[in-house]
Amino acid sequence: MWSRADLFGALAFIAAAALAPAMPAWLVSLATIAFANALVVLGLIILWRTGLVPFGQALFYATGAYAVALLGRYTPIRDVFVVVFAGGLCAAFVAFLVGFLLARYREIFFAMLSLAMSMILYGVLVKTEALGSTDGFHVEAGTFFGWRPHGDALDLAMYWLTLGFGAAAAGFVSLYFRTVAGALAIPVRDNEIRLEFLGISVNRLIHLELVIAATLAGIGGALAALAVEHVDPDMAYWTTSGGFVFVTILAGTASVAAAFVASFVFEMVRSIAVDILPNTWQIILGSALLLTILFLPDGLGSLFGRLAQTGKSTKKSVGEAAEKAGK
Amino acid sequence: MTAILRVRDLEKTFGSIVAARDITLDVPAGETVGIIGANGAGKTTFINMITGHLRPSKGSIQFGEHDITGRPSREITRLGVSRSFQVAQIFASLTVHENMCAAAAIAGGSGGTLAQALAPLRSAANLAQAEAAIELFRIAPYRDMRAATLPQGVRKLLDIAMAVVGSPRVVLLDEPTSGISIQDKFAIMEVVMSALRSRRLTVLFVEHDMEIVERYADRVLAFCDGTVIADGPPAVALADPRVQTLISGTRREGARA
Numbered sequence: 074m075w076s077r078a079d080l081f082g083a084l085a086f087i088a089a090a091a092l093a094p095a096m097p098a099w100l101v102s103l104a105t106i107a108f109a110n111a112l113v114v115l116g117l118i119i120l121w122r123t124g125l126v127p128f129g130q131a132l133f134y135a136t137g138a139y140a141v142a143l144l145g146r147y148t149p150i151r152d153v154f155v156v157v158f159a160g161g162l163c164a165a166f167v168a169f170l171v172g173f174l175l176a177r178y179r180e181i182f183f184a185m186l187s188l189a190m191s192m193i194l195y196g197v198l199v200k201t202e203a204l205g206s207t208d209g210f211h212v213e214a215g216t217f218f219g220w221r222p223h224g225d226a227l228d229l230a231m232y233w234l235t236l237g238f239g240a241a242a243a244g245f246v247s248l249y250f251r252t253v254a255g256a257l258a259i260p261v262r263d264n265e266i267r268l269e270f271l272g273i274s275v276n277r278l279i280h281l282e283l284v285i286a287a288t289l290a291g292i293g294g295a296l297a298a299l300a301v302e303h304v305d306p307d308m309a310y311w312t313t314s315g316g317f318v319f320v321t322i323l324a325g326t327a328s329v330a331a332a333f334v335a336s337f338v339f340e341m342v343r344s345i346a347v348d349i350l351p352n353t354w355q356i357i358l359g360s361a362l363l364l365t366i367l368f369l370p371d372g373l374g375s376l377f378g379r380l381a382q383t384g385k386s387t388k389k390s391v392g393e394a395a396e397k398a399g400k
Numbered sequence: 401m402t403a404i405l406r407v408r409d410l411e412k413t414f415g416s417i418v419a420a421r422d423i424t425l426d427v428p429a430g431e432t433v434g435i436i437g438a439n440g441a442g443k444t445t446f447i448n449m450i451t452g453h454l455r456p457s458k459g460s461i462q463f464g465e466h467d468i469t470g471r472p473s474r475e476i477t478r479l480g481v482s483r484s485f486q487v488a489q490i491f492a493s494l495t496v497h498e499n500m501c502a503a504a505a506i507a508g509g510s511g512g513t514l515a516q517a518l519a520p521l522r523s524a525a526n527l528a529q530a531e532a533a534i535e536l537f538r539i540a541p542y543r544d545m546r547a548a549t550l551p552q553g554v555r556k557l558l559d560i561a562m563a564v565v566g567s568p569r570v571v572l573l574d575e576p577t578s579g580i581s582i583q584d585k586f587a588i589m590e591v592v593m594s595a596l597r598s599r600r601l602t603v604l605f606v607e608h609d610m611e612i613v614e615r616y617a618d619r620v621l622a623f624c625d626g627t628v629i630a631d632g633p634p635a636v637a638l639a640d641p642r643v644q645t646l647i648s649g650t651r652r653e654g655a656r657a
Contacts, residue, residue: 249518251520251521251522252517252518252519252520252521253505253506253508253516253517253518253519253520253521254517254518255521256501256502256505256521257502257505257506259491259493259494260491260494260502262493263490263491263492263493263494264489264490264491264492266485266489267489267490267491267559267562268506269472269473269474269477270451270473270474270477270482270483270489270563271474271477271482271502271503271506271507271562271563271566272474272475272477272478272506272507272566273474273506274472274474278517281517
């Protein structure tokens with residue numbers, strides 16, 4: 074059931090977890106946010122494969138984040154596992170509701186409608202005093218089965234938590250792609266008529282994918298809110314959605330692991346760009362996107378495939394050479 | 401013989417245009433029906449109404465014990481009525497084998513529930529079903545080719561194989577030989593008809609080639625101006641003066657019988 078790529082992915086997650094204590098604090102924080110955002114990108118990859126590009130995934134990201142923040146503010150629930158799941162569930166519920174409308178649209182109409190919905194949430198957040206208005210509000214730090222870490226220990230714990238959720242989500246998405254619904258993504262993009270006449274509702278399939286993608290985005294938002302200990306309306310703003318689309322282009326749809334690598338690369342490039350050009354850092358980020366589209370149109374994920382192919386060819390050449398030498 | 405398909409007073413209008421009218425017929429189980437008619441005669445409209453692609457303006461369609469009038473195409477397919485298209489509807493980015501696996505996987509889940517959607521695609525049952533259909537329609541040599549690169553005849557076979565993989569009871573083929581060279585038409589029809597007969601399916605096929613209709617149909621429905629003008633065995637229906645004048649072109653208008 075599990076492939077060699079899955080095994081490499083699992084080893085990479087274990088290595089990333091093991092390296093954490095040796096990493097500088099800034100890198101731990103950066104990687105935590107990068108991996109939380111990678112969950113959103115995983116959801117985008119699911120939708121992208123069906124030919125749908127949502128420009129409003131921040132709707133679900135912000136829903137997950139605000140759910141955690143509100144639980145911390147108005148309830149005694151602090152356990153990170155409970156609140157993160159709650160964030161995912163809230164986002165899934167929102168996606169279930171808006172999905173009845175969104176799943177009926179395709180191409181640019183889907184993209185713009187999803188954007189419109191995220192901007193509605195942004196407007197609500199900005200105008201609602203109880204939700205912190207434009208400033209947002211502080212998020213209570215979580216507990217881990219009753220343990221309440223502080224300082225660097227909290228950062229490390231959040232990093233491991235995010236990595237754990239990331240690994241679980243990556244495993245889930247890998248398995249999902251092997252299911253009937255997951256494997257029908259390309260057929261949806263290719264030919265909806267044939268799918269309908271084989272007996273499946275394409276709209277329902279897209280609705281299911283929206284809910285899965287939103288759950289991942291909600292969990293990502295919840296983790297980010299806990300890591301930063303703050304939420305604000307910008308989490309629902311269109312530039313946040315744009316950032317996720319950017320990372321998805323960087324990752325490509327060929328590999329689940331690429332979502333994490335691309336998200337990490339994106340955060341690193343952005344940090345470095347802000348450091349070098351504090352006021353015009355977007356130039357560096359834009360150039361990075363341009364180069365990706367020009368030289369890696371299928372994203373970083375396609376590199377893994379190429380490397381695997383090169384490995385196979387080298388192995389074959391070595392085998393053939395050994396055979397010839399044997400003769 | 402028991403009718404598997406019962407059509408009564410079927411009508412379809414698009415504004416003031418009447419695309420189909422007064423269609424009443426029974427199709428017994430296991431029969432192969434050839435549907436003929438000039439372009440715009442209402443053949444495809446008729447097929448589209450039976451398969452749920454178009455909602456009839458009037459009348460009813462009964463499939464076995466089910467009233468399928470105006471029901472969504474996916475529901476009609478799940479009940480056991482499937483179809484192929486004039487332009488082959490296949491998944492161009494996938495290989496022939498992947499196309500068949502997808503079709504088999506969808507056909508395998510009878511109710512479209514969440515559990516079925518989340519079942520593994522490449523299950524032993526789905527793979528076996530896909531392989532059987534590939535063999536039945538003799539497209540095994542193209543197994544690993546992307547559907548977008550297939551020759552027209554193979555595309556047609558793949559389209560029909562995908563329609564049949566779910567074990568339907570009635571199959572409707574919309575111009576199964578359109579776009580295929582004269583030399584290949586009979587070879588393709590031979591493969592299709594032997595495959596469908598081996599599964600004892602009821603078949604309705606739209607065709608412009610009268611030789612093909614004569615050879616493969618048990619019964620002919622001749623359409624003109626949205627209605628059936630002749631209905632009977634090929635020898636009788638094709639000899640009808642109106643059919644010869646308006647459809648097959650073997651008789652000029654005004655000529656004496």
